[in-house]
Amino acid sequence: TEENTMLQKKITTVVGLIVLVSMILAACTPTTVVQTVVVTEIVEGQTVERVVTATPIPATAVPPTPVPEAADTIVLALQQEPDTLHPLIGSMMARTIVNSAWLLGCMGQDETATWIPLGCESVPNVDNGGAVFVGEGADRHMEVTYKIRDDWRWTDGTPVTSKDAIYGWKLIMDPEMEVAARTATEKIYDMVEVDDKTFTTLFMSEAQAKAAAEGTLEGNIDFAAFQADYAESGYANQVGAVVDPVYWAVGVPGGFLPSHVIGDVPAAEQAAIDWTTVPGDGPFYLSEWIPGQEMTLLKSDQPFPLGEPAINTIIFRFYAETAAVISALQSGEVDVVTGTGGLTVANAPDLDKIEAAGAYKVLYEPGYQWEHIDLNTTKFPLDDVLVRKALYHALDRQAIVDKLYFGKQSTTDLPIPKGLSWGWTDDYVKYEYDPEKAKALLAEAGWDCAALPCTKDGKNLEITLMTTDRADRQALAQVVQSQWKAVNVGVNIQFLYGRGLFATADAGGPLSSRTFDAAIYTWITGDDPGHLGLYDCASIPNEENNFAGQNYTGYCDPEADKLLSANETDPEISLSIEKRKPVLQQFYTLWTDAVPVIPLFSNTRVYVVRAGLQNFKAGPTQYAADAWNSWEWVLEK
Numbered sequence: 001t002e003e004n005t006m007l008q009k010k011i012t013t014v015v016g017l018i019v020l021v022s023m024i025l026a027a028c029t030p031t032t033v034v035q036t037v038v039v040t041e042i043v044e045g046q047t048v049e050r051v052v053t054a055t056p057i058p059a060t061a062v063p064p065t066p067v068p069e070a071a072d073t074i075v076l077a078l079q080q081e082p083d084t085l086h087p088l089i090g091s092m093m094a095r096t097i098v099n100s101a102w103l104l105g106c107m108g109q110d111e112t113a114t115w116i117p118l119g120c121e122s123v124p125n126v127d128n129g130g131a132v133f134v135g136e137g138a139d140r141h142m143e144v145t146y147k148i149r150d151d152w153r154w155t156d157g158t159p160v161t162s163k164d165a166i167y168g169w170k171l172i173m174d175p176e177m178e179v180a181a182r183t184a185t186e187k188i189y190d191m192v193e194v195d196d197k198t199f200t201t202l203f204m205s206e207a208q209a210k211a212a213a214e215g216t217l218e219g220n221i222d223f224a225a226f227q228a229d230y231a232e233s234g235y236a237n238q239v240g241a242v243v244d245p246v247y248w249a250v251g252v253p254g255g256f257l258p259s260h261v262i263g264d265v266p267a268a269e270q271a272a273i274d275w276t277t278v279p280g281d282g283p284f285y286l287s288e289w290i291p292g293q294e295m296t297l298l299k300s301d302q303p304f305p306l307g308e309p310a311i312n313t314i315i316f317r318f319y320a321e322t323a324a325v326i327s328a329l330q331s332g333e334v335d336v337v338t339g340t341g342g343l344t345v346a347n348a349p350d351l352d353k354i355e356a357a358g359a360y361k362v363l364y365e366p367g368y369q370w371e372h373i374d375l376n377t378t379k380f381p382l383d384d385v386l387v388r389k390a391l392y393h394a395l396d397r398q399a400i401v402d403k404l405y406f407g408k409q410s411t412t413d414l415p416i417p418k419g420l421s422w423g424w425t426d427d428y429v430k431y432e433y434d435p436e437k438a439k440a441l442l443a444e445a446g447w448d449c450a451a452l453p454c455t456k457d458g459k460n461l462e463i464t465l466m467t468t469d470r471a472d473r474q475a476l477a478q479v480v481q482s483q484w485k486a487v488n489v490g491v492n493i494q495f496l497y498g499r500g501l502f503a504t505a506d507a508g509g510p511l512s513s514r515t516f517d518a519a520i521y522t523w524i525t526g527d528d529p530g531h532l533g534l535y536d537c538a539s540i541p542n543e544e545n546n547f548a549g550q551n552y553t554g555y556c557d558p559e560a561d562k563l564l565s566a567n568e569t570d571p572e573i574s575l576s577i578e579k580r581k582p583v584l585q586q587f588y589t590l591w592t593d594a595v596p597v598i599p600l601f602s603n604t605r606v607y608v609v610r611a612g613l614q615n616f617k618a619g620p621t622q623y624a625a626d627a628w629n630s631w632e633w634v635l636e637k
Contacts, residue, residue: 068612068636072312076626077325077334079342079470081292081318083499083507085275087255088172091180091550092502093524093622094340098316100625102155102280102297105255106146106165107248109624111617113527115248118306119152119160119256119281123248126575131247141189141205141241142571144251148197154258154279155300162199166191167263168254169201175225177267178504181550183533185253186212186229187242187569190220201251209238229545232538234561240571245528245580249623256281271504283309283631294318309631320497322347322471329354329608335635337608338626339369339618345408345604346472360608366420367620368525369603370412373465373480374511375518377596378554381461382517386445388595392431394438394487400479401601404472409601414588416529417602420620422577423529425585429592438487453490462490466510467520469495476600477520505547512547514540514554522603526621529584530568535591536561555596563587612636 082095087103100108106120115123124130124144131144152160171177172185189204204212211217213236215227223230230236244250258279265273276286283304284297297314317334319325322342328334337343343351345364355362375382375391382388397411410418413431418424439449447454447461454461465481467473474495481491496510501521503509510516523534533539537556539549566573566583573579591597607626609616615632618624 070310071335071612071635071637072310073315074311074313074336074613074633074635075315075317075334076336076338077319077328077341078316078338079319079322079325080340080468081499083503084271085286086270086273087257088168088177088179089271090502090504092499093522093625096622097338097340097625097627098295098297101314101627101630102282102284102286103255104280104282104628106148106252108628109527109619109621110628111619111624113619113621113624115623119149120252121147121149124251125248133241135205138207139205141208142203142243142247143200144203144247145194145198145200146252148199148256149305150197151303151305152281153302153305154260154281155285155302156258156261156279157302158258158260158279159196160256160281161196162193164256164259165199165252165254166193167259168252168257170221171257171267171270172253173221173226174267175222175546177270178506178546179548181533181539182226182253182548183229183233183536183539184244184250186226186233187244187250188253189217203244203247203251204235204238204242206238206240206242209235209242213238226545229538232561233532233536234565238569242569243571243574244568245530245574246526271506284314292318304631307631310634311630314627314630320469326350326354329360332359335610335613335637336616336626337606339605339607341606341608342470342472343606343608344472345405345606346475347606348406348408351606351608354608359611361611363605363607363609364408365605365607365618365620366417367603367605368417368420368527369522369605370415370417370525371409371476371520371522371600371603372415373518373520373598373600374516374553375596375598376514376516376552376554377594378514379517381459382463384445385594386441387447387461388598389431390438390441390445390487391484391489392438392595392598393434393441394489395480395483395598395600396433397600398433400476404475404479405601408604412599412602413592414599415523415531415534415591415597416525421525421527421529423581423584425581425588427585428588431592431595435487442487442489449488452485452488454488460490461488462492463517464492464494465518465520466494466496466501466516468501469497473520480520505541511552512541514542514552516552519552520600524622526623529580530564531587532564532568535596536564553596555591555594557590557594560587560590563590610635610637 078094080094082092083090104118107117107123110116117123134143135141169191172179172182187203189208190202192200212223212230215224217223261278285300287298288296294315294317299312325342351362354360375388401409416423442449447456465477467477477493484491505512534550535555539551540554541547541549563583563586567580568574614634617629618626
């Protein structure tokens, strides 16, 4: 009947709704839902009620949200493998980064470039009484006293003592020790042990400085071996006590070195030390070094005075190419890409994608690093200042920054960063991009540049441009090559494995032995603009000084030396920023006019860190290297 038909439709509709409601409820709750209702239907002409239970539908499983867990191992990427971990040999930043985790020393800087005590109780200075002037007249000199923390120890359990600080100074001042530079250390006359945990550094007086220049100064080291250095640095004309703008750091020149372990190793054999056998004074010690692969640092079982680290193992892993570093990030193989991990703003497109995936954070930080081209001013054809000026004018540095670095670097003309250093000035010789002026200067120098390469007196204007094999540096060198070739200067490019460019002279390093023509690399300056050791005559590496010094360009100007000495050693000038500013301005005018260096740009520091890493605080200078506070790191992943 029509009534029966209507009832059947109602039953069908109700049952369908029951099933639908059951499915919806099942999807909205983690437990199985069984919905029971009573329906009415016609059975043999009679209206009856019957219980209807929908078929249970299993709940859809909701995966649990992953909970980050604390990790006890952290992997950091380096694109350079250190040639040595000896803190007094070489100048590789990769070495400084590794050492910052296990060889801390007396003091350092934090992420704001503020000086902080580490193994010492304080940073001694004039204001807190840790530094004082003693004596009168030509004997007046500065004394700086350091107090080592009572609980500061080596990772083998031996206490760090004053002997470990004094040993470092004597090692630097050993003529057989091939150190990167000893310009600042040569200002020290003596280091005296007060007790096991206290020592005092005595800077030279005027009388001692003059005696050093004459070769007659006597003391606890062989001052006569460095007479040429003192003479070239103007010590014969010293007026007043010898000082330094950062005297508190100069006073611990070698940091702390474990004299009880390496004290018997002759200076000439220090480069061969196996550092896996040497204790550190930090929270970790070097356990293993697999050449070409990685270094492993393990947490020391000796309590660390500044706080026990949450990390048990630090691995510094070496990658030969930037592409390999990017791949390691994409696969999650590393936790941190360090400042020498080979990444630059040129990698921004890839890094943006990696950061968007959520596992990493990309940090772009300003710093004191500046990319530049060193020119060998004593080697043909770059011994002609007109040629050097022509090369400068032939470079379109802004185009380089825009093309290779997405406009994220800032071109610079000075060896200090604009906006960060108080020493910056706008008064110096500038070189705008002007190919026609470059050609005119080459013509003035006697070169016929009608064809590539320019010629003069049967000789070609050709140079070899060296740099590391890092991907962005290869691209940079090729752009520089093309721009110089545009004015018919012949350029051959040579890419060297990271430490090849920076190897010691004994190992054939082209910078240290000064066999290069032109070289692209990065200097990392401190927050105080001091350039002794880089651009003074006494710091030119040569056989006579056992290739000590980092003035690889060979730039030597007696007038510039006087200004550098005044800026860093004159007690009436060097301790006052306002008095130093005009002195630096005069130096920068001479320096830019001579063109020993072509500054390219201030490097933006690029770091990549895992999102779960806390307290990574890499600073802007070499005194706040990437792992300076490794005991504070906490990693969750």
